[in-house]
Amino acid sequence: MSDEVDLEDLLAVLSPAEVQALVDEMAADPDDVHIPASVRTAYRCEKDSTGDLNRDSLINCINEIALNTPDQEEKVKFEPGLKRGKVYVPKYNDEELAAMAKQAENEESIRLDPEEEAALSIATLDDIMALADILNTNPQDFVMEAYADPLQYFEPDPPNTTKPEEILEKIKNNDSNTKDVCLNNIQGMSEKLICDIFEAIRGNENLTKLSAVNCDISDFAIATLCSSLEQNSTLKSLSVENNRISPDTIADLFDSISSPNNGLIELRVASQAQQAMGYRVECRIADAIKKNPRLMKIGMSLEFKEVAERISKHLISNMDKIRIKRLNDGVAPGAGVKWTAARTLD
Template identity: 50%
Template structure:
């Protein structure tokens, strides 16, 4: 009796087929095989690897998995069964086995014959071919412009720009295993730091609260850090509470100039950027003041006696005359430089005008 017949009728040929009737026609082994086939999904990462396929091993386990003994057994089997020697030894330039011969359809053969005929018809003389082979792409384009034709009539090749070379990136020097414990220990050291100027902790597993504690430790007066890079952590979205704590710590730091971190809220970004700009302005003003002080040459203090007043006045007069002479020489040098720059500009203008006139003549 066929298994498709149940309850006195053909189940598959019936108009109202019920899934329970179909399952009732299957044996337990067939039902289990069907379940395994439907439940198996090789791309499902949420289930164990043994369940992703429909294969089920029915053998009983002989014991716990011992990786060392398994590798030793595999090596022993490899030694017992050596590789077969090749019947034909390798020789450079000699092909072993069957040589691949491409098979073409009749349409492909006709197309290849047509292309060969066209190439034979457009073949030039030897002198012309030598001239075109030695010509550059710009020469061919200029010749096509003169003859008012398509450059592909001269050379049937596709040109493309050479691929740019991008040097490989340097290896990542950061340690991706830095965690909260290591950063907490680092915070204690940074509070007394005066030599370290740059800190890079990118691409690690540091929690947001630890990042905030790091910036708070950098706000101490003895710290000398100028640059911090801490983006690319495992949890990128830190929340407004942590970002506001980081912004408050940054505003207490008068030396920090650059920060590498991704903020989510515009208010925090505005506060941090304004403070960094103010720190850079303060540093620039301090540098200008130092440069101005270094340019001034103060004369040493002198004791004035009634007997050498005239000598001091003469020396002051000579110094003033020397200063005036130096100022006049500087003014003359500036005037000469301005004249030289003006002459260069005039020459460039004349050359550009000449080039324009020559282009207009060529076009006419």
């Protein structure tokens, strides 16, 4: 076509240096791993070769150049303790300033008296050890506490806005949208209200998860819960940690969920007022768990390793039964999981 430009005519106009620069620019590709590293850039060294590499001669040449090159004159002479040039002043936004002020306030609140700070700053390790001996504490722990970093402040959890009375009505009415109930850290609930909530669980067919941590629950309310769990097959997860439940009542709770009508698969009862349950109660709990073919997760502290091993083996056996049943039903491993294809280098 007449509109096309002849490349030969364009190249004839360019000088040899311009043609070489154009070739170097088009051939250079820093990301191409298939060409030598020397060809990946547009720079071409046109100096004559100086022969084979002599490392000692090269080092001596570099040292000679460095020694003979005069130092650049300083605009401001060096003086100890004097900052030359513009001093950097960090800039903070409002959130960072508020966080820094809060941290300083917390550090100030945990600071010792000036006399104690001064005494501790000049105290030697022997003085710290002697003070630990006077206080009848472990010297190693005392030294670690004496030289510990400032305490880190964590924001408290927001208050639980759940209204127990409304939850009770929804559970009684078998509300289909009420599947997960969280009563954690709600103080002031009467024992009658807690018992009514646990009693309403008996006939509920929609609630699957109930959490009542740090609610000051007593043995009487748990006894009501035990009778309800024996007839409830919908609830799958239950957490009553950090309450006032006695060890024998905890064992009764595990006995109740071993009923064939119960469907619970996760139970958490750790951090009660009395944590040491004793060998008799732990054996009762282990015997009740071994009768339960559904339970897979428990949260509690056990003192005796033999009991913990028995419980762990049975929980693993329960999970393995579900896996075998899934395979017998024809469900392949990983069915229903969305796999992501592996990425290649291309």
